[in-house]
Amino acid sequence: MSGEQDDSRLVARARLGDAAAFDQLVRRHYRAAYAVALSLLGRQADAEDACQEAWLRALERLDDLRDPHSFRGWLLQIVRHGALNLIESRRLRAVEPLDDERAAGVEDPRQDLRIVRTRARLEAALARLEPAPRQVVVLFDLGGWSHREIARQLGISEVMSRQHLCQARRRLRGLLDPGEGEYRHEP
Amino acid sequence: MNRDADTGQDRPLDLSALDPMADPARFAGLGSRLSQAAAGELARRRARLDVWSCLAAWRKPVLATGGIVAVAASLVLATVPQPAGTRTSLAEAAGVPGAWVQLARGSQTPTPEALLQLGTDLP
Numbered sequence: 001m002s003g004e005q006d007d008s009r010l011v012a013r014a015r016l017g018d019a020a021a022f023d024q025l026v027r028r029h030y031r032a033a034y035a036v037a038l039s040l041l042g043r044q045a046d047a048e049d050a051c052q053e054a055w056l057r058a059l060e061r062l063d064d065l066r067d068p069h070s071f072r073g074w075l076l077q078i079v080r081h082g083a084l085n086l087i088e089s090r091r092l093r094a095v096e097p098l099d100d101e102r103a104a105g106v107e108d109p110r111q112d113l114r115i116v117r118t119r120a121r122l123e124a125a126l127a128r129l130e131p132a133p134r135q136v137v138v139l140f141d142l143g144g145w146s147h148r149e150i151a152r153q154l155g156i157s158e159v160m161s162r163q164h165l166c167q168a169r170r171r172l173r174g175l176l177d178p179g180e181g182e183y184r185h186e187p
Numbered sequence: 188m189n190r191d192a193d194t195g196q197d198r199p200l201d202l203s204a205l206d207p208m209a210d211p212a213r214f215a216g217l218g219s220r221l222s223q224a225a226a227g228e229l230a231r232r233r234a235r236l237d238v239w240s241c242l243a244a245w246r247k248p249v250l251a252t253g254g255i256v257a258v259a260a261s262l263v264l265a266t267v268p269q270p271a272g273t274r275t276s277l278a279e280a281a282g283v284p285g286a287w288v289q290l291a292r293g294s295q296t297p298t299p300e301a302l303l304q305l306g307t308d309l310p
Contacts, residue, residue, distance in 0.1 A: 012244075014229075014232075015232065016232060016233065016236055016244070017229045017230065017231070017232030017233030017234075017235075017236065018229075019222065019225075019226070019229050022222075022225060022229060023218065023222060026218060026221060027218070030207075030208065030214075030217075030218075031206075031208055034207060034208075038205060044205050044207070048207060048217060052217075052220065052221050052224060055221055055225070056221075056224055056225060056228070059225055059228050059229070060228055115204055118204040119204040119205055122202060122204055122205055123205070137200065137202075138202065138205075140199075141199045141200045141201075141202050142202040142203075142205060142206055166197060169197065169198075169199075169200055172200055173200070
């Protein structure tokens with residue numbers, strides 16, 4: 001049985017209020033939704049919040065979904081719009097982002113300090129990328145998407161997706177380890 | 188091979204520190220938080236589940252079964268020969284009075300008196 005067929009059954013059950021079906025949809029598509037949110041927002045905590053909002057909005061609007069087979073694409077559009085709205089509202093309010101280490105550290109004080117620091121460094125490096133390369137590298141290296149899926153999602157060509165990925169990896173490596181990447185001197 | 192392959196630049200980056208699913212406990216916490224937030228909407232949907240929504244959920248199989256029965260009935264009616272002299276028109280089968288049928292087939296516009304008369308002829 002294909003994933004899409006399963007999705008349509010799960011959607012039908014979730015529409016009737018079946019919590020187990022909703023949980024299963026979440027487990028199946030959380031990573032993709034999170035990758036889209038993180039690719040736009042760049043911070044784990046923001047992406048998780050945007051994801052939660054998007055899932056709740058999707059549940060509320062589940063009756064509007066005409067074709068349950070296309071649940072994933074429909075959900076990702078909701079995530080994308082939610083994340084873009086968050087960016088826009090922050091821009092209008094001109095909220096200063098928290099310091100990287102604090103932003104990562106306040107989420108869960110029990111977390112391993114090394115992971116918290118690595119996350120903070122990654123978030124800071126991602127924040128310095130242009131939007132398009134950031135989206136591509138997160139969707140590819142974290143979300144596990146193919147270039148075809150990324151191209152469709154972002155409305156770019158597959159060639160452009162590959163170029164953005166290459167550029168983003170080089171830049172991130174340079175930012176994370178100045179001994180590598182763009183700062184590396186070729187012999 | 189391009190320059191990036193030579194320098195190892197096209198290796199995937201390890202972004203697992205940003206992956207909530209890489210930490211099962213963290214992901215379980217996120218799932219739990221989401222389930223709690225969704226509980227109200229799911230309960231509202233269950234409460235809405237009345238007779239009509241049950242019927243709506245069954246409409247596809249019911250329509251499919253009805254269609255199959257209709258096709259089977261049509262095939263039977265088309266293949267079984269009718270006895271001579273028992274030919275029934277569609278109007279008769281539908282219970283329309285014969286006088287009405289004759290009036291409808293006629294070329295003249297019925298008068299109000301004729302229509303009133305037909306009304307009194309109803310079975």
